[in-house]
Amino acid sequence: MTLVLTSLALLAIGAATSLLLTRVPRLALNLGMLFAFVAAVIAVIAAGDVLIRSPSQSTYEAAWPLSLGTARLSLDGLSAWFLMTIGVLAACVSIYSVPYMSSAVGREPVPVFCALFCGLLAALILLVCAADAVLFLLSWEVMTLTAFFLIDFHHERPEVRRGAWMYLVATHLGTALFVLPLFGILFARAGTTAFSSFAGALGSADRTTLMALFALGLVGFGTKAGFMPMHVWLPAAHPVAPTPVSALLSGVVVKTGIYGLLRLLSWLPPLPLVCGEVLLFVGVVSGVMGVLYALAQHDLKHLLAYHTVENIGIIALGIAVGLLGEATNEPTLAVLGYAGALLHVTNHALFKGLLFLSAGAVLHGSGTGEIERLGGLARKTPANALMFLIGAVAICGLPPLNGFLSEWVIYGSLFSGSIRGIGASGGLPAVGVAALALMGGLALACFAKVFGVVFLGTPRETGLQTHSIPTGMKTAMAALGLFCVLIGVLPSLWVPLVRSATIELANVPMGEFSTRIDGVLAPAIRLSGMAVLFVLAIGGLLVLRRWALSRAARRDVGVAPTVATWGCGYTQPTPRMQYTASSFASSLVTTFRGVLWPERMFAAPAGSFPATAHVETRAPDFAEHELFEPVFRGVARLFAMVRTVSWRGESESPGVAQSAAAHRRGPVRTLTIGMVSALRRGSIQVRLLFIVLTLVVLFLCEALSSVDRVHTTTGQDYQHTLSVGVNR
Amino acid sequence: MLQSAIDSILVLAVLLNLAMLATSRMAACIRTFALQSLLLALLPIAVGLRHETIPGAHAFVITAGAVGLKVFLIPWILLRVLRTGEIHREIEPFIGFTASVMLGAVIIVASFAFAKRMPLPTEAPTDLLVPVSIATLFNGLLMLVSRLKAITQVLGYLVVENGIFVFGLLLLEQTPVLVELGILLDLFVGVFIMGIIVYHIRREFDHMDTHLLDALRES
Numbered sequence: 001m002t003l004v005l006t007s008l009a010l011l012a013i014g015a016a017t018s019l020l021l022t023r024v025p026r027l028a029l030n031l032g033m034l035f036a037f038v039a040a041v042i043a044v045i046a047a048g049d050v051l052i053r054s055p056s057q058s059t060y061e062a063a064w065p066l067s068l069g070t071a072r073l074s075l076d077g078l079s080a081w082f083l084m085t086i087g088v089l090a091a092c093v094s095i096y097s098v099p100y101m102s103s104a105v106g107r108e109p110v111p112v113f114c115a116l117f118c119g120l121l122a123a124l125i126l127l128v129c130a131a132d133a134v135l136f137l138l139s140w141e142v143m144t145l146t147a148f149f150l151i152d153f154h155h156e157r158p159e160v161r162r163g164a165w166m167y168l169v170a171t172h173l174g175t176a177l178f179v180l181p182l183f184g185i186l187f188a189r190a191g192t193t194a195f196s197s198f199a200g201a202l203g204s205a206d207r208t209t210l211m212a213l214f215a216l217g218l219v220g221f222g223t224k225a226g227f228m229p230m231h232v233w234l235p236a237a238h239p240v241a242p243t244p245v246s247a248l249l250s251g252v253v254v255k256t257g258i259y260g261l262l263r264l265l266s267w268l269p270p271l272p273l274v275c276g277e278v279l280l281f282v283g284v285v286s287g288v289m290g291v292l293y294a295l296a297q298h299d300l301k302h303l304l305a306y307h308t309v310e311n312i313g314i315i316a317l318g319i320a321v322g323l324l325g326e327a328t329n330e331p332t333l334a335v336l337g338y339a340g341a342l343l344h345v346t347n348h349a350l351f352k353g354l355l356f357l358s359a360g361a362v363l364h365g366s367g368t369g370e371i372e373r374l375g376g377l378a379r380k381t382p383a384n385a386l387m388f389l390i391g392a393v394a395i396c397g398l399p400p401l402n403g404f405l406s407e408w409v410i411y412g413s414l415f416s417g418s419i420r421g422i423g424a425s426g427g428l429p430a431v432g433v434a435a436l437a438l439m440g441g442l443a444l445a446c447f448a449k450v451f452g453v454v455f456l457g458t459p460r461e462t463g464l465q466t467h468s469i470p471t472g473m474k475t476a477m478a479a480l481g482l483f484c485v486l487i488g489v490l491p492s493l494w495v496p497l498v499r500s501a502t503i504e505l506a507n508v509p510m511g512e513f514s515t516r517i518d519g520v521l522a523p524a525i526r527l528s529g530m531a532v533l534f535v536l537a538i539g540g541l542l543v544l545r546r547w548a549l550s551r552a553a554r555r556d557v558g559v560a561p562t563v564a565t566w567g568c569g570y571t572q573p574t575p576r577m578q579y580t581a582s583s584f585a586s587s588l589v590t591t592f593r594g595v596l597w598p599e600r601m602f603a604a605p606a607g608s609f610p611a612t613a614h615v616e617t618r619a620p621d622f623a624e625h626e627l628f629e630p631v632f633r634g635v636a637r638l639f640a641m642v643r644t645v646s647w648r649g650e651s652e653s654p655g656v657a658q659s660a661a662a663h664r665r666g667p668v669r670t671l672t673i674g675m676v677s678a679l680r681r682g683s684i685q686v687r688l689l690f691i692v693l694t695l696v697v698l699f700l701c702e703a704l705s706s707v708d709r710v711h712t713t714t715g716q717d718y719q720h721t722l723s724v725g726v727n728r
Numbered sequence: 729m730l731q732s733a734i735d736s737i738l739v740l741a742v743l744l745n746l747a748m749l750a751t752s753r754m755a756a757c758i759r760t761f762a763l764q765s766l767l768l769a770l771l772p773i774a775v776g777l778r779h780e781t782i783p784g785a786h787a788f789v790i791t792a793g794a795v796g797l798k799v800f801l802i803p804w805i806l807l808r809v810l811r812t813g814e815i816h817r818e819i820e821p822f823i824g825f826t827a828s829v830m831l832g833a834v835i836i837v838a839s840f841a842f843a844k845r846m847p848l849p850t851e852a853p854t855d856l857l858v859p860v861s862i863a864t865l866f867n868g869l870l871m872l873v874s875r876l877k878a879i880t881q882v883l884g885y886l887v888v889e890n891g892i893f894v895f896g897l898l899l900l901e902q903t904p905v906l907v908e909l910g911i912l913l914d915l916f917v918g919v920f921i922m923g924i925i926v927y928h929i930r931r932e933f934d935h936m937d938t939h940l941l942d943a944l945r946e947s
Binding site: 684685689695699703 | 822837841842845846869870872873874875876881
């Protein structure tokens with residue numbers, strides 16, 4: 001516990017020093033990041049201590065100066081797991097930030113950035129160690145605000161302001177409407193704000209209360225985590241933030257939502273089956289839709305942001321299986337589900353951090369993140385290409401990297417749920433397996449697109465300059481890449497660390513963990529080993545090829561000429577003939593146009609000597625434009641009625657409501673208009689369709705209302721047999 | 729043995745539903761329907777055999793009626809309309825074939841989920857009976873909604889009736905044979921009239937796409 005406090009103190013010192021040294025920004029940057037790095041390393045040590053030498057619950061208490069009770073800090077397995085994730089990523093990011101931000105020295109307030117960075121880190125550490133509702137909510141709020149100011153760092157650009165505001169509005173709505181009532185209910189039941197008292201107070205809660213608490217947590221923490229309909233702030237805020245902040249946002253800030261949800265679940269007694277089923281559904285939707293939207297993006301960081309939504313979906317799948325396991329009293333399911341989710345939390349932080357840092361290096365070098373303008377970067381920055389490749393292979397869940405490991409455990413949990421017939425008689429976990437496989441395939445397509453277009457081929461634009469990447473940035477990326485590889489290759493060192501956190505969540509005895517997880521893990525280790533051999537063989541072949549080529553060159557034997565990648569067989573290709581990212585993804589996007597609703601503006605070439613042709617595709621976010629925009633516009637209209645003062649330029653004020661595409665015909669409008677006009681025209685099929693829909697609704701009503709009836713009748717039968725038995 | 733025979737008949741009937749959604753040739757679709765009807769017509773006897781050694785005359789009458797009508801007479805009428813009506817022999821769907829099969833599969837899963845919760849008056853002879861009947865019913869409705877031509881719509885109605893027929897097995901003992909025969913007669917008359925109408929639509933308008941019949945609406 002002292003280590004955590006030391007790290008917090010260091011962060012406070014770091015923030016203060018960098019604010020004091022505003023006049024010498026370079027020194028402030030170096031010192032601030034040094035403090036952040038040391039604090040992060042100390043946090044990792046503190047967490048590792050708890051994870052390895054299983055928990056010796058240590059708590060720290062201090063009285064608030066205000067009348068808010070006592071502030072309690074404690075470090076159990078769950079906290080330690082998240083603390084370790086935060087520490088590892090933050091240490092790498094702070095190394096990376098020094099060279100990345102030093103180019104902004106003199107132009108932008110870098111010391112403020114450092115202070116906010118230290119503040120965000122401190123809030124994160126405090127958040128996962130808090131054992132008291134007041135402290136938790138305070139650090140939650142500090143985290144939100146510091147993250148907001150960090151996202152808004154380049155606030156002179158309007159899209160940055162828009163992204164930052166969306167983040168602030170979304171997360172505050174989630175906090176105010178869902179997280180605060182959640183803690184209100186908990187406080188009312190327990191009578192104190194200490195976390196340790198919540199579990200006991202909920203032991204006797206009835207089904208409705210439990211479901212309400214779960215729903216509040218799901219929506220409130222889900223807004224932070226980015227579950228599908230509440231994810232709108234992620235693709236708006238991630239791309240516009242400075243790269244170190246994007247990495248932290250995607251790697252750990254989003255995970256605090258998962259932490260909150262897991263912390264809530266650790267207090268709740270086993271929930272009804274339906275909660276797990278709902279979460280599984282949410283996970284499937286987030287995962288599949290996230291990766292589909294990612295496929296349709298043209299901006300590197302936008303794409304990575306949607307992949308965060310996908311991975312949050314995968315984590316939700318794991319948690320859902322854990323819930324199902326708890327509800328049906330199947331320890332295997334609970335252990336595998338929670339362990340898979342927790343492993344994926346860390347793994348995602350590592351490889352997504354790596355990918356964001358690598359994308360930031362591209363941005364730093366070329367000045368743009370638009371995929372269509374980049375190309376051929378592997379020749380100019382081979383180290384960065386390798387790092388991006390490692391991250392991409394890991395996020396696709398391929399062996400032998402870390403993403404494979406956690407996805408394998410989640411696969412295992414879903415399969416065992418399906419075999420045991422849990423969750424709509426095994427149907428839902430089976431759907432989860434199919435969805436996870438679909439996500440893996442689509443993610444692979446997506447990263448084949450990104451890597452192929454950005455790093456292979458030839459540069460698409462001649463005007464783009466490429467700087468070399470500073471050593472500091474390379475070091476940070478190499479550290480993250482090394483973690484990804486090590487975890488994947490040596491899982492038997494890594495997986496036992498998650499034991500205490502899993503056991504706290506799954507409520508099983510200590511010995512259960514290894515017996516349950518080893519059977520699932522053994523084939524994964526074998527597969528990883530084979531993949532390592534495969535990679536080594538490929539590497540050997542490459543070395544052999546280079547050696548043969550150099551020998552051939554020395555002997556002056558004719559060697560086949562090298563041609564441009566994506567040359568498609570032309571002998572004289574130009575960079576414009578290459579595949580573009582959109583054309584690469586186009587077939588998949590077209591296949592899924594029913595769910596994505598991509599927009600396409602197409603001006604076909606006309607005449608014998610066409611002068612201009614133009615095609616543009618976009619995939620606007622469904623939840624943003626069809627769900628929140630109408631709601632927010634309605635709210636704005638409502639408030640316009642009571643507002644008497646208006647100010648200049650209010651129509652340009654940022655936020656969801658005033659986004660540009662006001663007159664867009666989205667899927668909902670298209671469907672409604674199509675339905676109404678078809679009904680007016682009086683097509684037989686449409687009339688029949690309405691009859692069928694009525695029938696379906698009636699069936700559904702009957703099905704839902706008959707649930708209770710079935711329950712009561714079986715109850716009576718049971719009582720009847722009981723009394724018969726007694727009479728005999 | 730008998731139980732597994734009933735179950736396999738029901739499973740085959742569901743698969744034939746999907747086959748009907750997937751076929752693009754109308755004649756093949758009609759023949760698939762005939763095959764499904766034949767399989768389902770065997771069910772009353774099979775269910776009867778489960779209860780007593782020799783099924784009652786009731787079951788035999790229904791089987792004979794169903795075979796006669798739905799396996800021979802109605803497909804024959806439809807195929808004849810197809811021939812004499814010189815209809816373009818391909819089905820023109822609103823919803824593509826792959827998408828229809830997907831939807832059909834979703835319907836099957838949903839009907840299994842629903843059937844569990846349905847309160848039933850009597851106990852079903854097998855667990856599959858109710859889901860299969862609901863799945864057949866809704867697949868028929870899907871055909872009705874998604875297909876363009878009058879003749880495929882007739883086929884849709886027939887599939888819906890097959891679904892109801894399966895459901896009727898639940899009430900095999902309770903329903904008087906007269907009612908069953910009445911239903912079959914209704915079906916026959918309906919198809920007969922539809923066949924004539926389809927023929928006349930073609931004679932009058934030279935096509936039989938139902939969505940072009942909108943021109944007839946009062947305005």
